[in-house]
Amino acid sequence: MKITILTLFPEMFEGFLTTSIIKKARLKGLAEIEAIDIREFTDDKHNRVDEYPFGGGQGMIMKCQPVLDCLKSVRTPQSRVLLMGPTGQQFNQAKARELVKQDHLILLCGHYEGFDARIRAYVDEEISIGDYVLTGGELASMVITDAVTRLVPGVITEESHLDESFENGLLEYPQYTRPVDYEGHTVPEVLLSGHHENIRKFRLKESLRLTLRVRPDLLENRNFTREERKLLDE
Ligand code: ADE
Secondary structure (H helix, E strand, O other): OEEEEEEOOHHHHHHHHOOHHHHHHHHOOOOEEEEEEHHHHOOOOOOOOEEOOOOOOOOOEEOHHHHHHHHHHHOOOOEEEEEEEEEEEEOOHHHHHHHOOOOEEEEEOOOOOEEOHHHHHHOOEEEEOOOOOOOOOHHHHHHHHHHHHOOOOOOOOOHHHHOOOOOOOOOOOOOOOOOOEEOOEEOOHHHHOOOHHHHHHHHHHHHHHHHHHHOHHHHOOOOOOHHHHHHHHO
């Protein structure tokens, strides 16, 4: 899969693209990820990419010309174009699963007070990563790139996805590693027992309890299995 990020600040992506799992995915050829500088497309002799808003008001607005010339230079019929912005649909794990099926994602990052509204006619959808306002879309595009890239087959072992938070509608159970006792905080006995069925039940119960405690909204429309009901009643 290919992800093209259009930004005024490509230098923000240097560490992101050359570290850890994202770096490995790129080196293995599983994900091609590029950050393209919108400013290189401006036809303004002073290299400007933004202007004052018509009608007055605070801040600067990104102009159509550099943004859309940049977009047109990378877009193909296979591309899906996502605009990063706080007024978009909220990103989540289900959206990441949907996006990983695409051949080519283009993530358009805004800065300053926003885009000329006519740019929206050239994008497929607007996406927000949460109910807060960032200084620009770059961090949002990194969040989306990260969440999507790790779902590309071969990037991380398939089994890692099975018990992951949100994959089965629940938050992931707590995990432990050595030592068994850290300053009196001990690992639950059952995890040391080697009894796979008991460990499975324990983890499911912990997932259910954790989700009920911190994200009860995730359980609102859940069809609980008989086993899940029993574990919750214990
Ligand atoms: N740009 C500014 N705020 C944003 C948000 N919450 N999500 C995506 N892009 C943004």
